[in-house]
């Protein structure tokens with residue numbers, strides 16, 4: 001038969017009929033094939049760049065930051081977003097956020113240097129983290145960046161550097177606090193409830209070596225209740241008012257950190273992520289209302305800084321992957337092996353990523369465990385997922401992968417793939433080249449040192 | 452390879468196995484394959500028939516057929532001869 005007239009092949013399927021009631025969430029998830037990313041066919045992307053492949057959407061990224069800014073500025077005009085570099089520090093991604101007016105939030109000397117290379121001016125960089133080196137701090141002080149103090153050792157080191165450089169470092173204090181949720185990130189900064197934060201603020205003012213500019217908190221990540229931000233903002237605002245009243249220093253900014261949830265579904269979550277994730281409006285309402293309630297004079301209302309990471313970039317990227325093989329478990333369950341593993345999709349440890357086939361399919365589905373290609377038992381992309389009958393060579397689109405993957409991925413067993421971006425005009429550009437064996441062996445060496 | 456004589460298959464792809472009391476559903480190509488097995492067609496003939504009409508290679512379909520047949524055995528519908 002002429003091959004162009006052939007019937008689209010589907011594997012023969014036999015499936016036990018279980019006369020079960022529809023589950024609590026109704027029937028199985030309804031999938032539609034995802035044939036393109038912002039108009040560029042998946043097949044063309046794979047042909048050009050291979051599989052697996054990360055694809056970012058400029059349109060979605062800009063939409064996200066613009067929507068977030070609108071939610072906040074319509075309620076509280078003095079707002080700055082500072083892009084959380086660790087969430088995704090590819091230059092092409094950072095630059096779009098900077099074009100949209102975002103500052104940079106960094107947590108290492110490496111990230112700091114990246115922000116400078118991306119053209120961010122020193123006084124628009126917020127330097128967080130528990131591990132800033134002396135050299136990092138010197139650079140940040142000289143550039144007039146905002147240094148968020150994590151611990152007492154850092155405070156004293158900064159005090160020495162202030163003398164050495166004859167510059168007063170611009171600082172904020174990182175505060176950890178109880179926001180009535182399970183996450184208490186008390187390993188960073190100084191505690192609010194037990195008075196540590198107040199003590200360090202008093203010390204900073206007394207030492208007279210610093211310009212005390214702000215207060216910072218980051219209450220956790222993937223916070224599914226906007227109320228936690230109301231609690232945090234109220235405590236932060238009251239602390240700022242106390243500093244003004246009792247220590248005579250005007251706190252110029254409150255930095256509420258990151259932590260807004262993205263549309264992913266957390267593992268073991270009962271409802272899908274898109275249904276439970278609060279909107280930017282809800283977070284903005286909680287934070288701005290709490291600040292307005294505090295006894296600030298109108299002229300003293302602080303600038304609000306947000307270090308939102310995952311909520312701005314997660315749904316702006318997908319990972320295209322290819323089916324390598326199908327097999328069965330000892331109990332007959334369908335196992336499908338794909339070419340993208342946890343080495344590049346770190347977030348599959350936390351999320352049940354939504355997966356869509358990238359070619360048309362019939363109404364026949366089967367229950368599948370989706371494995372990556374690594375020779376490791378932990379390499380599971382989805383433990384339980386209902387998918388159409390996939391053949392070797394079929395493509396899958398794994399959604400909402402823009403946050404933390406292309407920064408936390410590891411080179412393990414396989415090489416890291418291409419990362420590309422579809423522009424608003426539908427043009428494709430390479431954000432990061434696929435690694436080759438040279439990428440790896442060029443770092444290896446056999447020189448000997450006499451120490 | 453032979454499908455047990457008492458297995459009932461409807462045109463819409465519904466199968467009942469009276470031996471185990473279990474019922475199953477098939478997709479259209481599954482119905483075609485099981486009919487050919489009922490007719491005791493050898494594996495090579497089944498592969499040739501499918502490859503002739505569907506956009507699949509012989510090796511890809513042979514692999515899927517092995518999987519399908521192994522399930523029929525698990526579900527106690529097939530006797531080896």
Ligand SMILES: Cc1ncc(COP(=O)(O)O)c(C=O)c1O
Pocket residue numbers: 084087105128129218220221222257258259260307308309310311403
């Ligand atoms: C200090 C700080 N700010 C911002 C972020 C970004 O958080 P998210 O991606 O949850 O918004 C993090 C992430 O852990 C962080 O530690």
